[in-house]
Amino acid sequence: MLIERGYRRVRPLAGGLEAWVDAGYVVEEEEIAS
């Protein structure tokens, strides 16, 4: 959908958030209003 709207440089992250965490990179906590 992003590509259809003109964004050509769109890439999914291989392995998603789990791969990012497993690699030991920094994460932050999101505060979601209930």
Add this chain to the structure above:
Amino acid sequence: MSKLIAYVSQYGVALVFGLVLVEQIGIPIPAMPALLVSGALVRAGKLSFLALLGAAVAASVLADTIWYLLGRRYGHRVLKTLCRVSLSPDSCVRQTEGIFEKWGMTSVVLAKFITGFSTVAPPLAGAMGAKLPAFLFYDALGTVMWAGGGILIGFVFHRAIEDVLSFLEGLGTGAFYLLGAALLLFVLFKWWQRRRFYKALRMARITVNELQNLFEKGEKPVVVDVRHEGERRRDPRRIPGAMTMGVSELDAKLPGIPPEVEIVLYCT
């Protein structure tokens, strides 16, 4: 009475049980043709509608309960594994989560009619904390509608199905080769479809190390967390600076992002 019809009449209930079980476990062998043929044999008085329906429900609930319990115990890891082995590439974890969050337990009923989703829905229900009695009720209800519908279609169109069976009977042992070849072609097509999908995905993906390198070089890609709200509540961790953007928010949030910027999307 032809040998083929006699064979299906004799083992129809066991055949339906076995094929529904195999399909619900996730092996891409469709049970619907057997349900249709069984329906035609119900019309001919050779099989019992209730026995067939009972076999289909028992097989489906058995396989689905195993998936449900695995989902409950191992959460999204089961879904990721299923998405990897599934021959239906369009049913990814995020899409199925979206359906489940939108429709709740009704999606377990609808799942029976959506290729790929029928195997993913039970572990998803488990992972999302659905209660077992409610799951069993909706799963059985969905199977009754799906299998019952198949048998009824076979019942109504029994003449056409009997013609096909007579044609296959005329082929003798060739019928088994023909059916085997059709099944093999079906599995090969789905496998090729999946390979093509994952190849395209692999070519387009960015690794976590590449993303970290971009950050270290001072480049500022827009990182978008595309998980649904329910999933983000369960795991509120996110990549620093990531924004959230659902499909319904595209029009509101995209104008703030220049088209030349690199966008990295991630889910669980």
